[in-house]
Every structure is written in C-alpha cells, then in structure tokens.
Amino acid sequence: MKKILVGMGTCGISAGADKVWNYLKDKVRQENLSENVILEKTGCIGMCYREPLVEVKFENGTSQVFGEVDIYRADEILHDVVLKDEKRDKWVVYDYEKKGDISFFNKQVRIVLRNCGVINPESIDDYIDRDGYNALERVLFDYSPDEVIETVLDSGLRGRGGGGFPTGRKWMFTSKSPGEKKYVICNADEGDPGAFMDRSVLEGDPHSVIEGMLICAYSIGAADGYLYVRAEYPKAIERLKTAIAQASDRGYLGYNIMNSGFTFHLKIKEGAGAFVCGEETALIASIEGHRGMPKIRPPFPAVKGLWGNPTNINNVETFANIPWIILNGPEKFAFYGTDKSKGTKVFALAGKVKRSGLVEVPMGMSINEIVFDVAGGVKKDKKFKAVQMGGPSGGCIPAEMSNTHIDYEEIQKTGAIMGSGGLIVMDEDTCMVDVAKFFLTFTQNESCGKCTFCRIGTKRMLEILTRITEGNGKDGDIDRLIQLSEKIKTSSLCGLGQTAPNPVLSTIKYFRGEYEQHIKDKKCPAGVCTSLVKFRIDPDKCIGCTLCAKKCPTNAISGEVRKTFIIDQETCISCGKCMEVCPRDAVIKE
C-alpha cells in the first residue's frame, strides 16, 4: 500500500502543513480511502525552503517528495499520484530517479537525522522498526558500563553543543565520581538565534535522544534524568511527552528495564527563557528552581552537579548519536570526519541562501561545499560575503576562507567556533558592523549580570558599535572595542561572557576596512546603516512617474508629473522604498 507522509515539524506547520494534513485526513475519511493509502505525520525532512513537504512512498520502495504543497496540490497528489498511479515531475523536490535538488541530499551523511522525516515521531513502533531500542538492549545485556564508555571514547564523539569536549571522557568522569545518586541531563535549551537543529531532532525523532540518555545513564550509574527543553518549543515538548509515555508503557523507562535490573526515570523540565541557561551550571541552577546563574568550575557538574550529586550533561545531538554508535560500532563512526573531529555535524542553514534547512554533513567538508553544493548558493546569486557560525558566541568566516573544513580546531583558528550548528550565510548586502552590533545586542540582553565585565563591558561595547553605525564613530573606537573584548573574555565566569566579544573581534579581524569606512568616511558600504546612507534621484533617468513619491512614508519626495522628482534629505529616513519601486532604477543609494 502506498504511504503519504506529511512533514509536520514547526517549520512545516508554520508554512501550512497542518492545513494539508487536515485536508488529506478528511479526504481519506470521506472517500473511504483507508484501504488504499496510509497517511502519516513525520518530522523535519530538512528541506525547509520548500515547506510544506509531502512524500509519497510507493509499493516498490521508491518515493517522491513534493514541495510547497497546499490543499490543491495535496488533492492532486492524493487522487492522481497515489490513486491513479500517475507519475509527476512538477513540484517534485526530490525523487528516487534522481530528479530535483539532488545535491541537497547526496552530500549528506545522516546519522543523527537517520529517522527525521522518515518515521512518524509519535509512533514508538516506527522507531522500533528502525532498530530502535536495540542499542539499549545490547548495552544492558552484553556490555559492562565501562565497556559502553570505552566504545564512546573509541568513536571520538565530541560534545555537539558547541564546546567539543570528548563525550566519553565526560561520562568517565561522572562514572568515577563517588556518589550514591547520579543524574543525566539532556541540554535542549537551544537558545542561539538562527539554530534549530535540536528542535528538529526532538520533533522528528524523540526516541533516539531518550535511548541515548538511557545508555549514558547505564554507563555512569544514574537512575534519574532530566530533559531541559526551551519553553519556546511547545511541539518538541509535546512529542517528548508522548515518547516518554510510550517508552514507559513498553518498559524501556522505569523500574527494572527489560528485566535487566537497570532502573531509569526521565522527567521534562521546561526552560523559562534565559539564554544563559544553556551553560551547564546555570542550567542546573534553573532545574533546582533558582535564577539561572552560572557557578565557578571546578567543581564540575561531573563531581558536584544537580542537588550536589555527580551529573552528566550532554546536548540533544550528542545523545542522538549514541544508539547509532553502539549499533554500528565506533570504527564506523570514526570513519567519517577528520583527525580530531569524528562523525557528522548537523547544521541549520539560514540567511541569504537558496536552500535553507537542516543538513547533516560529515566533518571535514569545506564551508564552500556546504554553501554552494548542499545549499545551492547565495539567494538571487548575489556575492557571497561570509558565513556566521556559532551564533552570538561565534564569529564570521569570510568568503576568502571558505575552503576551511568543518573541524573543531580548524574553525576555532579562524576566530569562529563550531558552535551548536547555526550557519548563517551573508551576502554583499550585509553590513558586518551591523552584524556585530546585532549579536552584541543579544548577548548584552542575555547577560545574567553576575560578572561585572560581562554586564557593563558588553554595554559599553554596544554603545560604541551603535555610535559607529550612526555615523558618530570616533578615532580609536576600534582599539577600544578590542581592548574591552579582551577584558570581557578574561574576566567572565561562563561561556556567555567569555565568547560574547567573538562576533566583534572576528568582524574586526576580517572586515576592519568596513569599520574604518563607517568611522572615517561616514559610509556604510553595504548600505544597511540608515544614518549613513543617502538616496537621490538621477535626473537623467527619472521619468516622473510619481511611484516613489506615492510610496514614500515620510512624504520626502516631491515633483511634478513627467518631470524630475527630488528627495528632501531632511525628511528622508533612508528606508529605500523609493529604490524598490522605481521602474527605471533612477534612485541612487550612496
């Protein structure tokens, strides 16, 4: 029987997948089609740029993915493609016969995303059918706790939350820490703006994370665990609740799991909206019910964590790797990647890129390959300027260095960081000073206020950046920024402060000229900083069509029909509307 899968991640739903789903469900019921077709939900297929996505699986195991599906397309897919067996080329995003955006998938290696967009995340049977909970069974009956840790060490897996600390070593520390009670925590407080990897995994394959946590708990001797999830991810929380209930029903969670004598209880804690809680000690404080402020380390959570007990914290993506590593062996995992960075990395591609979405690539792939081969290049074929990696803790890598490979150390050398996986592509229309200001505004807002340098230093930096973008930059401002950055980095307790200046430092490093133009020439070369941009009308090109004057929000444009129009610089707010609407390209930005 044919199967229709509707991609129902948050991206898909916001693009209208729920309407498509309801429509198909109604049709199948009204026309009594349940004998002819199976209708199912699935998680993020990854091609967010063509959402809503619908996949048709044929009896012979092949499939076709359709993009931008609305109810009209859904109707045709149901009646013609599925019921009448008509093959379609239109709307096809991806096809078993290698049509559509092939390069989006064929450069990917899907370990973490192995089930995302394939299974119904609300069905434990779907997960079990794809070897789900097999790794747990194997571990419980064939491995000693130390052997599990050994396997994870051998795989070379490093923390996917951004830090890159070897996962096996972290587990070993917690396992060796004396203490009766130990905890496992999954950090799903994905706060980086522009990152949605963890959300997609939790929404698309929640059981893989739960299984990873179970395996970790067995190896370190923990009987209790918490999933700390952002409250902004209601769908992820809902699916996790369903998954936990199903796993408990089937005996994969709770007392004496599979009669092995191993017991593990898992609870969800909803975050309450504080970026700093992504830091492990702050996250622990938050679970304990306090203000989420970081503490001095050592003692590390592995020694003294939740309620004073040894605690192991890993990120969602890290846990999702674990069952695969157990089932396929550490060697197979370590086969992918570079010398020091093994396996794959999931990236959330966004910004000025043709195919935004969720991709998983082997470590060692170059940034160029990701931007051009996987993501299809820059939107409107504009000039590729830089990528931003690691969000507010990371930095920009300029186009000239885009042959840099995805590897923790190599990326760090550029001044950016691997980070949790947000990868934002920027084109020639992006102002790097404004980018730096954007990230600093974010960290300034999110600074918890504990460390003076982070609290006040970022404020001063933001003031300097603001005056530069407003055309009031002073000589020596760049050096002042660098000086403040160094001090904030060395005088902050946690990762937030230590990395907050990175976006500024890396843009100064690679785009210093742009800063200087803002300060000395009072010009924004990308034309973003409105105080520094002036618009005027070229009298040779203007045909007096009045379009610009009609669109101007401040009535700054005047003139007579069929004669040249003029922009009054006093009232102009440099919004650029006139430039957008001019049919003759007569508006000049300078």
Added chain:
Amino acid sequence: MPTALDELNLESFNKSIRKYRGKNGSIIPLLQSAQDIFSYVPEQVIEKIAIATNSHVSTIYGVVTFYKQFRLKPVGKHIIRVCQGTACYVNSAKEVYEVIKNKLGIEEGENTEDGLFTLQSVACLGCCSLAPVIMIDDETYGSLTPEKTEKILDEYINREGEVK
C-alpha cells in the same frame, strides 16, 4: 483580560501548589502554572509560592524577573512575538518591527491602550527558513514585508471592530 483573581482560577492554582508542595525545584513549574492560569504572575501568587516552597518572597521575585517568560502584568488579548533571530535579522526583520511599533504606538513589552495587543520580542522562533517571522498568539506569519505586516495587523483590528 483577567484582572481580579477569581475564585475558580485560585482554586485551580491551589491544586498545582498541592501537587508540587515539598518537592525539590518546584518554583519554576509553579510560576509556569500560575502564568498558564492567570496569564501573568500576580503578586498574591508570589506570596503563595513563597509559603509553599518555604522561601522568601524576594527569592521568588528574583526568579520571576530573571526569566523572560514571566510577566508581572496582565497581557493584551493578542500577543505579538517578533522574532529577533539571525536569519530574520539578515532578512530585514527590523523593518517589520518598526512597522508594528509605529502602527500600534507601543514599545517592546507594552500593551496597547485598548488592551488588544501586547508586543514582545523573542530570541528565535526557530522557523528560520520563513524569515522574517512574527507570531500572533499561536499563528505564525512568515516571509513578511512591511506592507504584509500592516495588512495582518489591520485584519486583527478590523475583526475586533466587527465584534464590537
């Protein structure tokens, strides 16, 4: 908009208190449940939580003000959340935000005088491929332009007018 704490709501909040009493780390879940019930965290509730968790009122207040999720004031009928994520920023979310602020005459965190809207900015709504994005209540609006945004707000305002 709930202003006075009605008995029914208080009763359902007391149920939450009974559920969490004496449990470790229950301050945040209690605040979350209070906000679900009252749409904000009323002063009276802070006192109740302090007693139930055996902590000082100032501790609870500290937690409330630390996390973005919690509000000390009632909210408008519709909550507008403007995404401030990187992808939205790169795709001119600033313009969209300006349009909303100008049209409604409010700044972040404020309510319109008629109590129809509350404006909030959020770090990232996580639908980056639809940038720039706003959410009004549970509805997500993507690929926005200033014109489109204005139209959406008008729809809400007109709908309200018709009801009246």
